[in-house]
Amino acid sequence: MAPIVINPISYSRFNALATYARNPRVKSHSNELEWFETFDGKVLGMLLFDTIDNEYTGIIFSRDLNKKYRYIDMTEFDDNRAKTKKRLLSKIRELHPSADEQGVQGDESVETMDFFIDLNKKNINSDFLLVKDSPEYSAAKNIIEPLMRWYADIDGNFVEQFQTTGFNQRVWEVLLYCIFTENDCVFDTSFNAPDFNLSYINGFNSIPFSIEATTVNKPIDRRGQPIPMPKVNRENIDEYNNLLVNYFPTRYSGPLLAKLKKKYWEQEHVSGKPFAIAIADCQFKGAGNVSHDALPLYLYGFQQKVTSEGAEEREKIGCHIWGTKEIPSGFFDLEGAENISAILFSPANDIDKFNRMGLKDGFNDNKYKIRRTVKSPNIHTWEYELITKIVPNKKYTETWDEGLVVYHNPNALHPFPIYILPNASHYHVIDGRLVVEFNSPPITEDMSEIII
Structure with missing residues (x-):
C-alpha cells in the first residue's frame, strides 16, 4: 500500500x-x-x-x-x-x-447548507451561474463550499437568495462571516436579527456585539426597470465631486435609513452592546471603488479639503441633492443614530475577493491567475499609488479583512471597540477633524482581472 x-x-x-x-x-x-x-x-x-x-x-x-x-x-x-x-x-x-x-460525533442534527444545490428556479442570477459553472471562478466556488458548512441560515432563505435576487447581498454576508471568524469571534445563531450576534474572544474575556448587513443595490424605476448610472467623467473634478457630494450619498441613505428605522438596539440581546451596520455598494461591479469617498460625507456631514497652501479646511454639508431627491447630511447626527456604534464598509465586497482567496490557498481546479490592482496611499508622501500583484504567488498575502473600513460614530452610546478589527482602517472625528488610524495603509480601490 x-x-x-x-x-x-x-x-x-x-x-x-x-x-x-x-x-x-x-x-x-x-x-x-x-x-x-x-x-x-x-x-x-x-x-x-x-x-x-x-x-x-x-x-x-x-x-x-x-x-x-x-x-x-x-x-x-x-x-x-x-x-x-x-x-x-x-x-x-x-x-x-x-x-x-x-469523524462521526453523534450530534450531527442540522443538515449542512449547500449553496450550489439545483433549486430549479427561473430567475437564477447570472453572477451565481458564473461562479457555479465557470472554470475561471473555480477557486471562488471551491473555497465557498467548505465555508458554507459552518454558515447558519438564520433567515431560512439564504440559498434561494444566493442563487437569485440576492446574490451580491449574500456574498457580502459570507465575507463578513469570514472577516469575523478570522478575528476570533464566536457566533450566536439563537436570533434571526440582526444578521450577526457575536462575541469577540480576547483571552478569557468575551465582548458581545451585533452587526446588521445591508447593500446599496441597482436603482430601479416604478416599472421595475434599472435606472442607469449617471455618466460622469472621473477626470472632470467638478463632475466627479458632484457625484460624490450628491448622487452617491442619496444612494447610501436609503438602506442606512431603513436599518435605522428597525431599531435593533431595542431588542434585549442587542441592548446595551455595540451595534454596527455593514454596508456594501453593489449598484454595479466595482461600485465601491467609485463611491467610497461619498460614504463619510453622508455619515459625518462635512467635507474635509486640503487648500493650496496645504492646510485642512472643513466644509459643512447641509443636504445632498440629486434630481428630485433631497436628504439631510450627517447620518450620525440623526435621531436614534447614537445607538449605531459604527458603519463598516469595504470596496472589495464581491465574488472576486473569494476568487483571489481561493487561488491564494490552492482551491482552484483550473490553471488561471488574477491580476489584482489596488489603490492605496503611500504613508510617506500620502500620494495615492496603484499597486499590481499577481495571484497566486508564493509571496502574495491577503486577509479576509484587508480593505475593511470602520467609520466610528462620534455620538455613539456604545462605541465599537477598535481591537475587534485591528487590521481595518478606523475613522474618527477628533477636534472636528476626520482622522484615520490603521496598521496597514487603507485600500480605496480594489480591482481584479482574470488572466487565462
Whole structure:
C-alpha cells in the first residue's frame, strides 16, 4: 500500500477548511505552528505549542456526517518539537483509513447548507451561474463550499437568495462571516436579527456585539426597470465631486435609513452592546471603488479639503441633492443614530475577493491567475499609488479583512471597540477633524482581472 501523502498547508487554508474546529479561547494559552492536510482532504492536523506548560502537541481532525472537521485525537505532550511533529504525522497516517468513522460525533442534527444545490428556479442570477459553472471562478466556488458548512441560515432563505435576487447581498454576508471568524469571534445563531450576534474572544474575556448587513443595490424605476448610472467623467473634478457630494450619498441613505428605522438596539440581546451596520455598494461591479469617498460625507456631514497652501479646511454639508431627491447630511447626527456604534464598509465586497482567496490557498481546479490592482496611499508622501500583484504567488498575502473600513460614530452610546478589527482602517472625528488610524495603509480601490 502506498504511503498516505500529507501536505503542509497555510494557516489561511486551514481557516477556510476548519476554522471553527477549534475554539478561539485556545489561542489564549497556545500558539499554532504548522498545519497539515492529507492528499484527499479527509484528515487535517495541527501542531501547536502550549504556552502554559511550554510543551508541544498535535491535534487531528476529520469530517463528521455534515462534512465539518471535528477533533478526533491528539498526540501526547512533549518538549521536543521535531519529535511531536513526527508523532502527529504518524497518527494522521494511522487514523486515515478510518477517518470517515472517526469523524462521526453523534450530534450531527442540522443538515449542512449547500449553496450550489439545483433549486430549479427561473430567475437564477447570472453572477451565481458564473461562479457555479465557470472554470475561471473555480477557486471562488471551491473555497465557498467548505465555508458554507459552518454558515447558519438564520433567515431560512439564504440559498434561494444566493442563487437569485440576492446574490451580491449574500456574498457580502459570507465575507463578513469570514472577516469575523478570522478575528476570533464566536457566533450566536439563537436570533434571526440582526444578521450577526457575536462575541469577540480576547483571552478569557468575551465582548458581545451585533452587526446588521445591508447593500446599496441597482436603482430601479416604478416599472421595475434599472435606472442607469449617471455618466460622469472621473477626470472632470467638478463632475466627479458632484457625484460624490450628491448622487452617491442619496444612494447610501436609503438602506442606512431603513436599518435605522428597525431599531435593533431595542431588542434585549442587542441592548446595551455595540451595534454596527455593514454596508456594501453593489449598484454595479466595482461600485465601491467609485463611491467610497461619498460614504463619510453622508455619515459625518462635512467635507474635509486640503487648500493650496496645504492646510485642512472643513466644509459643512447641509443636504445632498440629486434630481428630485433631497436628504439631510450627517447620518450620525440623526435621531436614534447614537445607538449605531459604527458603519463598516469595504470596496472589495464581491465574488472576486473569494476568487483571489481561493487561488491564494490552492482551491482552484483550473490553471488561471488574477491580476489584482489596488489603490492605496503611500504613508510617506500620502500620494495615492496603484499597486499590481499577481495571484497566486508564493509571496502574495491577503486577509479576509484587508480593505475593511470602520467609520466610528462620534455620538455613539456604545462605541465599537477598535481591537475587534485591528487590521481595518478606523475613522474618527477628533477636534472636528476626520482622522484615520490603521496598521496597514487603507485600500480605496480594489480591482481584479482574470488572466487565462
